[in-house]
Amino acid sequence: METSHTQEWPAQWLRGALALCALSVIDSHAPLHGYAITQHLSAAGLGSIGGGTLYPLLGRFERDGLVGAEWVAGDNGPAKKVYTLTDRGRERLHDDAKRWRHFSQTTNALIARKVERA
Amino acid sequence: MSSLKRTLEVNTPHVDPEWAQGAVAELRQRGADGAQIGAALLEVESHLAESGATAADSFGHPTEYAAALDLPVGVKWTPSKVIGAAAVGIVVYLGGTLAYTGVLAGITEAEAQLPILGLAFGLVLVGATAASMPYWKGPLRVILGTPVRWVVAVVSLGAVLGAVLLLASGPQLTLAPAAMVFAGLLILASLGLIVFAVRRIGKQPHDDPLRFPSV
Numbered sequence: 660m661e662t663s664h665t666q667e668w669p670a671q672w673l674r675g676a677l678a679l680c681a682l683s684v685i686d687s688h689a690p691l692h693g694y695a696i697t698q699h700l701s702a703a704g705l706g707s708i709g710g711g712t713l714y715p716l717l718g719r720f721e722r723d724g725l726v727g728a729e730w731v732a733g734d735n736g737p738a739k740k741v742y743t744l745t746d747r748g749r750e751r752l753h754d755d756a757k758r759w760r761h762f763s764q765t766t767n768a769l770i771a772r773k774v775e776r777a
Numbered sequence: 778m779s780s781l782k783r784t785l786e787v788n789t790p791h792v793d794p795e796w797a798q799g800a801v802a803e804l805r806q807r808g809a810d811g812a813q814i815g816a817a818l819l820e821v822e823s824h825l826a827e828s829g830a831t832a833a834d835s836f837g838h839p840t841e842y843a844a845a846l847d848l849p850v851g852v853k854w855t856p857s858k859v860i861g862a863a864a865v866g867i868v869v870y871l872g873g874t875l876a877y878t879g880v881l882a883g884i885t886e887a888e889a890q891l892p893i894l895g896l897a898f899g900l901v902l903v904g905a906t907a908a909s910m911p912y913w914k915g916p917l918r919v920i921l922g923t924p925v926r927w928v929v930a931v932v933s934l935g936a937v938l939g940a941v942l943l944l945a946s947g948p949q950l951t952l953a954p955a956a957m958v959f960a961g962l963l964i965l966a967s968l969g970l971i972v973f974a975v976r977r978i979g980k981q982p983h984d985d986p987l988r989f990p991s992v
Contacts, residue, residue, distance in 0.1 A: 694827045711837040715845040730990040
């Protein structure tokens, strides 16, 4: 199935997957600042994620101890807050990824016939 | 130009000033301090400096964004706040007790009397309870975890204070019921005016300026 990198997904779908995807991106490319996280998510095919969606999520991650954050000097620009995954965050990512895989297998099986007919 | 506008112009030049001021106002109202607000705005600035988008397009309405951040804000107990809490507790207890006693005496057509020692003990108890609030965080979460526990706690405290007044002997403060009610209400109204005035002229933004993270 073709995936458009500029495709905008239904908001309800993104709400369910964004946290897991954001943790995954941070794990793969840390340390990352917020805008870079949105760029990686967009490049992965999730569409454009606004700051109003991402930064409250990052704030929750930080409060829950899933990410660590620090301010670093920007390259010819304002200081940036960069995020890295903590051990707890890695554990959460691993657990949720496993569950998500099971969830998506379940939903895929449920709708498989519908997709073939379309 | 106001000092806030100047501060925003210098530190967050890519953020629309009106948007930034809206976010600052909402965050202040929610109890965020200057450092928290500065950090939140700088993250917006950093994002917009790279993306080239506007704050409204990328972050939505400033009030909604500030609410979504759900910054952890709490009462930062300072000596003056502790003294203030104790003073308010004492005054509310004194005014409330006088007014209540006067009303009760008026209804029962009895003399309005309050045991001075009992009243003094109650004032000390209420003041000490209020002054110890900085240490309540843990126990309070347990004691006041549900509305039922809240009611039980308030009723229990009221029962203790009432029992002290009923059982205490010694010299009595005696007034005509109407006078006692008037005194109580006057004390409560004065407190209300003082609190209102203090809040109006109290902590101004310049007492807690925006502080931006430095690296």
